[in-house]
Amino acid sequence: MDKEALDRVIEKVSEKLKAEGGGIEVIGVKNDMLYVKLLGSCETCPMSGLTMKNWVEKTILEALPSLKGVKAV
Numbered sequence: 001m002d003k004e005a006l007d008r009v010i011e012k013v014s015e016k017l018k019a020e021g022g023g024i025e026v027i028g029v030k031n032d033m034l035y036v037k038l039l040g041s042c043e044t045c046p047m048s049g050l051t052m053k054n055w056v057e058k059t060i061l062e063a064l065p066s067l068k069g070v071k072a073v
Helices: 003-018 048-063
Strands: 022-030 033-040 069-072
Touching: 003 022, 003 033, 003 048, 033 048, 048 069
Parallel strands: 033 069
Antiparallel strands: 022 033
16 A cells, blocks of 8 residues: 555645644555544544545545555544
8 A cells, every 4th residue: 555645645634634623644555445543522522423425435545545444443
């Protein structure tokens, strides 16, 4: 996986989440699956599941099609 491309897309996602008081941290990659942790207000937000699936995962997979998926831990 292209680390620079990963860093760019995580920064893009992070900027949007910061605007809402949240954030994202990369935990690691295993078997082409990216593991992330939502931070700040995203940790307790009742909409975080939808944000994760409909925006975070979609944005990351569009930028990094070699990944099979993105999971929040």
